[in-house]
Amino acid sequence: MKKIDGGVTAPKGFKASSAAAGIKYQNRMDMAMIYAEVPCHAAGTFTTNIVKAAPVKWDQDIVYNHDGARAVIVNSGIANACTGEEGFSICQKTAAAAAKALDIPPDSVLVASTGVIGMQIPMDRLEGGIEKLSSALADGREAAASAAKAIMTTDTLPKETAYTFTLGGREVTIAGMCKGSGMIHPNMCTMLGFITTDACISKEMLQKALSETIVDTFNMVSVDGDTSTNDTVLLLSSALAGNPEITEAGEDYETFKAALTAVATDLSKKIAGDGEGATALFEVRIIGAESKAQAVTLAKSVITSSLVKAAIYGHDANWGRILCAMGYSGATFDPEKVDLYFESAAGKLKIIENGISTGYSEEEATRILSEDAVTAIADVKMGDKSATAWGCDLTYDYVKINADYRS
């Protein structure tokens, strides 16, 4: 498996484009399109929030009940969530407009929105955007990069990744882009993520691979503990790599899943490191757990603790808050057996052993915690299971961004 410089247009059969449609703000790229030259299998995972945005409901129907996806239309600025029947009809009209412009069936069009909750998207602008997107489609590196930029909201960086690998003697490519910076605490799914591949794989195995992968990747990210109404990850396969079709579990499936996991992990870490206001990517690794579920519960409790996140911002080795967050997680363990380490590019330091301070150097700890990616590793010494979660520090800027996001 090889990491390459590329985005959603890297796999064979995909084009992309972006446009400034004036959805909420003028003169800002706020729409993106991914277009497949051939009908694709589509897999999807969606928010578990009871309050589901209209595009989530639309996509669930398309992914679960239809086949042959051809396009994804994304807008930023307005989330089309809590918009009632009018909101859902906007999804239908979007698909109809894209179908007409691209000469494809309406039920081959997936849609996704991100932005403010509760506002209706102005349909005329959306239609104008679709016109622009359709005529701007291109298959180069630049087209993918511009699409990744157009789906940003409070993101400070576009988020893309791509890999090539071999299946049945054929070179296969998989690539993805995503957005996500606030309201990030995916549950079963996440933010907006779009992954394309030219691997040949059945629809059933494609969905299986995506569902299995998100558990260890997107679902382990938290910026602020708020599970969004719009979380969506879509995975499209064009089958143009020409590898023997993957129709069951086995070596090829595992190879494909490893590549998908690499893409999803890259994107997850990019989201966490670019969390609203963040100055550092914060990784929490639980090792020596009795079960995977226990490791996940502990890691997620630490990654979402406001007090731990504020301490990371202050470069403060405040290990008591980490142990405290593990303690209220709901998972059972013996606090008097826990070892804790901090690690970064600046080194690794054992902070507590069997629940008590090792008498470590605070200066050394602060040096390690001053890097822009830091890891806390807790060993609960109960078994050999582990889990990793990704988040970020809690800063003044998170508060600033969210105290007046709508204005």
Next chain:
Amino acid sequence: MKKIDGGVTAPKGFKASSAAAGIKYQNRMDMAMIYAEVPCHAAGTFTTNIVKAAPVKWDQDIVYNHDGARAVIVNSGIANACTGEEGFSICQKTAAAAAKALDIPPDSVLVASTGVIGMQIPMDRLEGGIEKLSSALADGREAAASAAKAIMTTDTLPKETAYTFTLGGREVTIAGMCKGSGMIHPNMCTMLGFITTDACISKEMLQKALSETIVDTFNMVSVDGDTSTNDTVLLLSSALAGNPEITEAGEDYETFKAALTAVATDLSKKIAGDGEGATALFEVRIIGAESKAQAVTLAKSVITSSLVKAAIYGHDANWGRILCAMGYSGATFDPEKVDLYFESAAGKLKIIENGISTGYSEEEATRILSEDAVTAIADVKMGDKSATAWGCDLTYDYVKINADYRS
């Protein structure tokens, strides 16, 4: 029931004192004592965090297995949490020192600590403090007020309340003090709270009243979602009011519980409004719920949402975040039936009806949300159950306080 100006010395039989013992900082009042002239029944509720501070373990033994409490010794500065066997022996030595100074049995002494996790309390300073506290005991208003001040950490205001009421023709008094500003998300219990009463009530009914009351009071407070290692509420009854002993459920028990609920509600709101960095007390009321459990789940999910809290700080009627937090709470409801109101001293405004914006005036909403106590009321229209939770806004100062609390 009548609210009076008073603290823990208001009920008959209680004295209090405070002292500067230099536990962590010099020249700061950091120890407090509550002393009962007669043996009291004691009830207690404690943190559900697996990581329990040594004083929690000590008090659980005293409350569950002993009777005749005479004193409570509290220190701020160091939490005596994650301190191993040495930490527990400090509780034993504290009880022994207080027992000697006050000529009471060691198993009649309760202890409580709050402050930094992971440091050992210097025993010589603690013993010096106990000497000072024992000789400074007094029964007036001033003694209670000074004790309430001495238990503060990042609190900006001392927190006290007191009520009188009548039981069996006798005037009964109940009063309390508490501290709590960060690491506040009580579960089954909370922060440090000390309530005294001269009501005559059996130990069993005292515990029952406390356990029932905290469910709707302290357990409905959240500043930052972090359940502390030290949460403790102690309730001592001297029986000196001379009312007929309450030994079973009935009218007198309900009267007592109503007064206890008033004390606990006052203290809970004081804690929420004085949350670290807070500029506003934020109250969330869920009405029309199918069950109490559903109402509690929904209210707690909204009160702990970082995005909702940041919006309250920005005086922004960002109702989508409230609906979103209800949606990921785990409770089931129909988002398209929800009505939402904002209310404060400046008025009440319906923001959404059946899940969609009412087209309310943003200016009017901002005016209502600019008060220092604001309420969001969500009606889920499924039944007649309700719940109220208390929290605060999320501000720059919360981050500032917690990015360098240890230094």
